[in-house]
Amino acid sequence: MIEPQEALRIVLEKSPRLEAVEVPLPEADGAVLDESVASDSDLPPFDKSAMDGYAVRSADLARLPADLAVVESLPAGTAPTRPIQGGTCAKIMTGAPVPAGADRVVKAEDTEALPDGRVRILRTDPGRNICLRGEDVRKGETVLEVGRVLRPPEIGLLASVGRERVRIVRRPTVAVLATGDELVSVSTVPGPGQIRDANSWSLLACCRRAGVGAESLGVARDTEADLGDRIARGLKRDVLLVSGGVSVGEWDLVPKVLRDLGVTIHFATVRMKPGKPTLFATLGRGLVFGLPGNPVSTIVGFHLFVLPALRRMMGWVDPAPPTVTATLAAPVKVRGGRTSFVPAVLRREGETWVAKAVETRGSADLVGFSRADALVVLEPGTHPAGTRVEAYPL
Amino acid sequence: MIEPQEALRIVLEKSPRLEAVEVPLPEADGAVLDESVASDSDLPPFDKSAMDGYAVRSADLARLPADLAVVESLPAGTAPTRPIQGGTCAKIMTGAPVPAGADRVVKAEDTEALPDGRVRILRTDPGRNICLRGEDVRKGETVLEVGRVLRPPEIGLLASVGRERVRIVRRPTVAVLATGDELVSVSTVPGPGQIRDANSWSLLACCRRAGVGAESLGVARDTEADLGDRIARGLKRDVLLVSGGVSVGEWDLVPKVLRDLGVTIHFATVRMKPGKPTLFATLGRGLVFGLPGNPVSTIVGFHLFVLPALRRMMGWVDPAPPTVTATLAAPVKVRGGRTSFVPAVLRREGETWVAKAVETRGSADLVGFSRADALVVLEPGTHPAGTRVEAYPL
DSSP states (O other): OBOHHHHHHHHHHHOOOOOEEEEEGGGGTTSBBOSOEEOSSOBSSSOEESSSEEEEOGGGGSSSSEEEEEEEEEOTTOOOOSOOOTTEEEEEOTTSBOOTTOOEEEEGGGEEEOTTSOEEEOOOOSSOOEEOTTSSBOTTOEEEOTTOBOOHHHHHHHHHTTOSEEEEEOOOOEEEEEEOTTEEOTTSOOOTTOEEOOHHHHHHHHHHHTTOOEEEEEEEOSSHHHHHHHHHHHTTSSEEEEESOOSSSTTOOHHHHHHHTTOEEEESOBSEESOSSOEEEEETTEEEEEEOSSHHHHHHHIIIIIHHHHHHHTTOSSOSOOOEEEEESSOEEEOSSSEEEEEEEEEEETTEEEEEEOOOOSTTOHHHHTTOSEEEEEOSEEEOTTOEEEEEEO | OBOHHHHHHHHHHHOOOOOEEEEEGGGGTTSBBOSOEEOSSOBSSSOEESSSEEEEOGGGGSSSSEEEEEEEEEOTTOOOOSOOOTTEEEEEOTTSBOOTTOOEEEEGGGEEEOTTSOEEEOOOOSSOOEEOTTSSBOTTOEEEOTTOBOOHHHHHHHHHTTOSEEEEEOOOOEEEEEEOTTEEOTTSOOOTTOEEOOHHHHHHHHHHHTTOOEEEEEEEOSSHHHHHHHHHHHTTSSEEEEESOOSSSTTOOHHHHHHHTTOEEEESOBSEESOSSOEEEEETTEEEEEEOSSHHHHHHHIIIIIHHHHHHHTTOSSOSOOOEEEEESSOEEEOSSSEEEEEEEEEEETTEEEEEEOOOOSTTOHHHHTTOSEEEEEOSEEEOTTOEEEEEEO
16 A cells, blocks of 8 residues: 555656647647747737827927828738838838838827828827837747647647647547446446446546547456456557456456556555555556546546646646645544545635535545535544645646 | 726626536536436445445344354345345445345455355454445435536536436537738738737637637638628627727727627727727627737637636636735736736745746737736736735636
């Protein structure tokens, strides 16, 4: 039996960063960049007006008001055709290129149109209201480095430098297998001794939220033949999640079947509650997680071990799930000898987080668990109200 | 010009909760439940062993050790065939039904197999190690109420009560339209005065992250005809996001085209930086957001106004983006008269969050903005290091 932190260390050590793959830009959101991206042009690509107004020469504004002839109008997307010379200006819109000769844009509110077609400059800003060519990015400059997790701003940035396709770290493929002769499908009314398979559904949902495609391998019967067939199929994926069948019982065949298939088991019990019978194994670069059959333990195990592994495979530098510090709203007693991950509701009170443990009847109680939005980490013992604790937001 | 908080209030007031729709269970993740779901059976559906061990009668354990005859073996998924009578027990696995007559499960570690096939009970737990029928949920009891946001635990719970399909609040459909004669597609090398359209890409990514399907309407030219055509198409969706064309300039035709199409504009400028020219309008139950053309303003506007609107439409009770309290790492000066949403990096220092503003060159600088993971809310003035501030994690 090992500590949860040691278990996570082993999982991350054995989780390989996957190879690079080129994908269309929209598919890159949420992935890690596996190339350094340079800009193919200066950004902005030209001296650009930051205001709607008039492009002028500062020298013409020594005395205000100043009346200037308007030589052309420049909406965004047009190229200026006439340089600005003494006593003239161009009407210009935000985003349009500033014509040669002009060194400042006076915003429309600081001007007045004259009846003869000229414009009267009444006031000026301290600023020049021009975004200079290349002031955001120089052509050839790196805009995103290897290892960046791509989000909407990065997707926009990649579009702005012309990248329709981009190299990312490949996302792992995941197979989900539920095991147990007691399990029937969601569409079946359970007979005596039977319950419905819930874990396949919650694990598939967990994978989708992690941005990873997952397929269900259905429910394996508790026979070596059926388990062996399905587990062998799952081992063709980067990650196999097995729910149930990893306890110590003699009908728990999963560890035996895994060993027969050449899989190396790194640990099979973790000093945590729920989730003591959590198994982690590898075959080559492939990972196998054996999660307890209880639905709460399964989701907790996913969050603490599988999610960090998936993120490490996807190239995240810091794949461990983040925690926040919170104050216990009420006393919590942790019995037994294992680190407890207690379902709780986090709420803000002023500047701090307060964690209130939700009442659950244990690791099978999804109704209670579903009211929680965090896991509070507590060692065995009695923890009075007001104790500062670490919590994983779910 | 209105305050950002007032703008959000108006947006939420005008955002309709959409109607219910029935979807297959996996598609319900992230949606809001629009029905009250009751369990179709007791959970657990039978008295269930919580341990691998032996189902016994407590009366037989008055003196320990006690040697008992094993009448049958009960793996999970089987129904017991023989009641437990005095002096007998059944071998039982976790999850299997406890046979009639037994009132306790002694775990395997507290027993010893005898050569004659009987089992010796050495010790007992204080607990009975039985999960009683219906102890988690009674048949007919509500397990999830209307309004619950569905996550993986709820998906598992719905599976466990036999729900292959579930009624949720429909997700809005979104159309994204970029405007501006200066915009060219990502695959084009921009000519003089041109830049690539980045906002369509970042907005589509923002919508996908919000769990909402979005389609691109391409780039509209700055003509009433082209804008009118594309905006009319966008108005057929629940939400239309228009990027650019909402400033005060005379080439900014979007407000005029919207009015010509019968749209009511509720506000067109917000006292915020970036994002002053942010427009919000409605046509019937449809929403239109006009976001500034600058790529940073567009993403900020999405986060502050569009995301809460989408969530309200999806039925979220509390759709406003959450904030955290953080400490400024270094002084920040906010010029001008608008509430500033300053891009920053949040990091934990002990029990508190520290916010460090990232250097950006303004609302066109996606390179700088992409280094941030939060927006710090600051009023005009100088804010020394150590100031406690509110920040929106991105």
